Amino acid sequence: MSFWKGLFGSAGAATTKEPAQTARADRRQETVVVRGETILFSLDPNLDLYELEELCDAVGWSRRPIHKVRKALQHSFLVVSMWQQRGSYRRLIGFARATSDHAFNATIWDVVVHPDFQGRGLGKRLMEKVIQELRARDISNITLFADQGVVSFYERLGFTADPEGIKGMFWYPR
Template identity: 55%
Template structure:
């Protein structure tokens, strides 16, 4: 059994706040009984861009200009970070964000989990949290783009590729 499944089975979670007003800082905390280890999911937009880009590089993503990453975060409807707090040190281990028309549709972007913590249920927790918060905001259609290796993961969360044979289309500058 992966260590996180054991961790969550032994933990009592406290859901401290809802994101009732997305544009104001609130923190969502899932807290384990273990005094030395806390898992924090936060919607604070004051994200350390350097730390985020290091995390993204660990999973093989191309380097992105920091000012553009910050702009993307600031204009997203929702940004969630997943951090470990262990003996007064924080470590960013996950991130996901969503953009939206604030009425009907949202698209999830930049879902990333540190390689050392993949396949332990943490990506599922982060995705379920962002879906829950988008549904709380009455967003009915949630989309995302996934590479071929991730399709099974997203299928398990209820995402279906090409529903009704709808295809995404892209335009790139020539």
Template identity: 50%
Template sequence: MTFWHFFFKNTRKKLLPQEIENIEPKETLLIKNSNDLNNIYITINKEINLYELEELCDSVGWVRRPIKKVKTALDNSFVTVCLLEKQKQRNLLIGFARATSDHSFNATIWDVVIHPNFQSKGLGKALMNELIKELRYKDISTITLFADPQVLNFYRTLGFMSDPDGVKGMFWYPL
């Protein structure tokens, strides 16, 4: 499997005062009952049902991960963003992304996923834009991610680019 290491091109050094918000848990209506979507909410740093998250990851064919490790990963994430479709009986998790960070300069985006029934509707872009906005609110200047070849263009349209210094990521895996 080939991964591409991407960097987000930051075009602004400082945020304007009116742009800075607290990164406390919040929920915002993203789409109000359109033709093919019910109410879609975007949430920041809210509690996540681990089993629903794994069902979402299963829906796109990701390898199943031990639930205890998923919880540890979420507990150590800097920012989490979810997309929820509000239904009469319950909220359905339809999108997710998270970022880890050194809390000062750098952040890395992980686990970007949109349920197949909700792909190609602009929700992935909304999810990523919200995550980037939250990272910028915390004055993170370098945002990286690893991408499979089939989604490179998606990330490029969001302002990500291959490492401008031509540095290729290196990985260490246990034998």
């Protein structure tokens, strides 16, 4: 059976390994304790965009016009932010979002964990939350574009590069 037929046929399977927790109904906020630190996951797309810009600056990403970032978030299918929570203090430490056709496909974008919090399993938690929320919305084909240095981070989460030789292709204005 071809890759696409298998994916969209009646016996369609997800391209990713299921996260540890099974898909559940949408919960706007979820708190977990990781190594003694309270971490909050939020699905609220109304973020302080300057705080998000600071997070992206911290990992060296090129700045993008705030009005375009606002538009991108408004039109995203899923926005997941990750916060360090200490009492009433909250700090944005991670972010990911997904676009979708709302039926079959979703593509994950802008996965980031603040360098102060990397290497503690939080990137994995963030991605598991994204996958869990997409599966809860019955999305079976989850894709992303991995920078060269993070391919094995995604492979550990069950993502496969070029399944059955299928290649991602890009068009850029010349």
